[in-house]
Amino acid sequence: MSPRILVIEDDVDTSDEIAALLTTSGFETRRSLDGGEGLKLALSEPFDAITLDRILPGYDGLEVVSRLREAGRHTPVLMVSALGDVDDRVAGLRAGGDDYMIKPFAPVELLARLEVLLRRRSAGEPQLLLRVGDLELDLVSREARRGQRRIELLPREFKLLEYMMRNAGQMLSRRMIFEEVWEYYFDPGTNLIEVHVAKLRKKIDTPGEASLIRTERGSGYVLDAP
């Protein structure tokens, strides 16, 4: 069964666009144009994830998510907002949002963030060993191996690889990587993350081996078994 997504967004065009994007990507969507109605829907029907605009008529986004959490619902919530300041983000996450995305956004970014949220939800037991193809990352001994070869990683590279392996097969945008691995929320520019990923890639793939990290032009990176 395809995942069900609730889109709470008051701008009809944006809402249309998100819904169309999600439908073509194989999601089932329900839409709501205001906060109160959206909250009612979220409480009465099962959803796998919710995208929630921050500024809404009726209840605003923060209120919707905090009421949802008060009611004991743990549906992952992706907050979408024109307010991109660190304080706004902190407010959004503190109210119970799981991720926070700034408008305007690229459609692939929205999809990627939703996928990451859905995957995090279905992750289940905490893992001690991540494995993608012949690449292994031991989260206890903090060692990385590809086949028999041991890979030396700096702390930041370890964090980057862990994030990519946890979301193997999933496109991760540069901004998502910057936010998750470095925990900074400004625009890192086009090349900055690129070179970090390139450096990691050089350590993981030696000549002759199949490349595990793929660049999606203009959008981000995917780590996946060849």
Next chain:
Amino acid sequence: MCSMRLSELWRTTTARLTLLYGLVFALGVPVLLGAVYLQSSIYLTQRIDIVLQAAADTLERVPRPELPRRIEEAEAINGSLAVFGLFSADGRWLAGNLTALPAGLPDDNKPKELPLTPRARTLRITVRSLPGGETLVVGRDINQLREMRAIIASASLWSGVTILVAGLGCGVALSIAPLRRLRSMQAAAQDIAAGNLKRRMPISRSGDELDVFADAVNYMMSEVERLMNEIKGATETIAHDLRTPLTRARAQLHRLQQAPEIGAADISRVVGEIDTVLERFRALLRISELEARERRAGFSRVDLSDIARQAVDLYQPLAESQGVNLSLGPLRGVMVEADPKLLFEAVSNLVDNAIKFSGASRGPGGRVVVSLGPDERPAQIVIDDNGPGIAEGERLAVLQRFYRSEDKRLIPGSGLGLSIVAAIVRLHRFELALQDLPVGLRAVIDCTDPTEGLAELPPER
């Protein structure tokens, strides 16, 4: 200026105050005079009563046959103001200058005021009943007291009227000047509202409250004018800078419309142009967020060495990929009060710029050093590069929104990096300086808190 109407004058504070004072005086004078009158008339009446009682007592003790003669003597001594009368038990006149027994005589021993109709006099009278049944009346004309009352009443009335009229006159006279100034201020305000942002409130140089107010308004207007000009400049550059990628995207789309086949590369070129536009928008939003932010919201103690170290760590791979040698100068622990994430963003932007420009101009010879600066100014982050630098005339302009030096348009970026840095620095009340090096540019964020050492001053409002 059009003429002033009286009704308008009344509404001025000066006129109202003057009138109020006038009213208080106009009411106060009669009260004062009335009090004086009341006190003195009570005093005088008591004196008269004592005299009357004494005279009556004396005459009462005189043997009956001598009484008419003694009354005549007393009349001669006391003059026309004194009144005596002796009447038989059936009310017939026996002696004295009071020829008829007046109606409403008081009881024995109690002096009373009594109007005497025929000559419109008012008497103070005391009455004694003699053992033979006769009635002895002793009185005194107190018309002076009544006259004094009339004088005081008319004095009160006239002085009240005079004070009121003078008050009105003063009020009008005193209000004309402020009202005239108010009028010219009003005219200035209307002119400003109509769009003339250069107009200022007139100032009289007397330094009174209107001048203080006008000064404050003028200061505000200078700020408004500066901001409006900034916005105007920003809007123009935004329009210009956004039009370029949008025009290119449109041209490419137009070409694709005509093309028989559309390739993925064509589309991603258009997407690239639109991404540029979006990137600029995002940077713009970031700047307005920074400018609207409440200061010190996320402030904490920050070690500048940490910031420098993290920035170099983050940018090292990028520098390597451009063949730029990025290094860290000598560090020492320097704590400042700042928002660590924002300060890091500012330093990152400066490092990013330094790498971009020194890499583009020098290729593999590029060099960027992040340090805490020379010792004498303790709280600084300094980023040196050996790029082309910025011409002196352009240094202020590059800190504004959207400005990009003309010859550097080929280097990618939103062109807003330095504006973001400037906004962050302004938010912290730090200072950003761009200085020439023998080769290259030095960017300095001076994190000395301008309020430090001023702790005893009251906090800013």
